[in-house]
Amino acid sequence: MLQVNHINTFIGRKKIVKDVSFRVNPGSIVGLIGPNGAGKTTIMKTILGLTKFTGKISVENKSVTENDHGALTRVGALIEHPAIYPFLTGLENLKLYSLDEADMNHVVSLLGMTSYINNKSKDYSMGMKQKLGIAIALLNKPQLVILDEPMNGLDIEATILIRKIIKQYAAQGSAFLISSHVLGELQKVMTNVLLITEGKIIVDQPIDEFNRVSHQQFRLLTEDMPATEKLFRDNRIPITKTDNYLLIARDQSYPVQDILYSHHIRLLELSPQGLNFEQTIVSLLEQQRRQNHEK
Template structure:
């Protein structure tokens, strides 16, 4: 299978506002795709388009490698914004309402409540649930029918640290069984613990899709150099190694190429008469990388 989710130039307009603007995404089977972006970037709208909860103005959507929409969505579980719960019904009763649609038996419902940590809520009504409890129930609903693809909009929103870990472990466990995930989150550190690929959205556009592996290779470390003359330093370094990946901002230079020895860099600069004030091997945090791109 090529892609579990693929879109081509997808656009959704609300009035004059392009909530999703010319977005092409690619999610392979078995991935945990982390969708990142500021408030209003278009994450929820993109997910709604994929799930047929909103109609695009332009572009194409392909799920399960071009399978018909109806068939694909029957193999897809989702949690978008708040789940629609009956306030005066218990967790079990709420889950059952949805479970009937996919033919889940009671033991399956109990198993799901156990998985999301709601097994002990008994007859407590959903109207009295905390945000985190509602969120857990929403995840249990999404898991009904053993979906092969899960599209979860901020699934750990409102969860306490233990709850976050529980959901993270659950996601990893299901992923190990072959379930593909698309997850949006504002919690970069959390997403960083599980995502295999990231999609960064900004003002409705997909700014960058990058695998976790590539991200680490490209951005984890760089050498930051403060010199007396940035132009002279850049010229010396380029003459030394023409392929060197180098960014110059005034008298400051960053070398992002792998396997560059900072001692060699220092020697080259000094030999070329460049005044060297500072040379540091610096690590880029995921947060820095994303915040720069999210705008």
């Protein structure tokens, strides 16, 4: 559905996106995750032909180029803020983009917007505007939907509804690329994880594989934790601090025991430890920052 090959995106002379490659298959829901300034929104704008870039982007085997949106006729998008005309009603805004009235009415009903769709959108709450922006992205039965922070301003009920709709469209073959800081919600819908930091992708995995790897850690406690931490850093063993413990990768469990023994530091506890999704993301970003600092 979407193929991104070795794209680099510049803002002025600064390279924001650095040699990024990935694909989004029909029916998949890809979560684009990363800290502020990592390049998530820039990647989405680049895919939509809104920025200058090098490399190749194709949607349904049609090439995307800057300011030439012929390949994007079956792509729906919500980037940063909904593109809404405030003095038009919600329905009038939708009509500007709709090619199929029956489909438009279906989207309005699906999103639960019937009661206010004929009101001027300037009077909408933040959550209502967000739903209108999502409705615009879902018009005309898109094959690829790009959503930047779609849960912004939504209450719990609306968030659950949007999650259900995304799954429903994906089950019908639509592909999704979604960025969000609400990792708990994104985890509930996505099929694949794209983790980006400093313009580079450091993880590109199916969510099941990602979750399996994230549980392959051990919790470690010794009689001298400051000395242990320094020892591990000196030996370039990736660690994460949590409470009074250190977390290490499963495959490091035997080497660290040897290191501790050779330095006469007594091991008090070494036990399997599963991280939740947010903790795993933070751990990976911390490891990446350490590696970059060491370089």
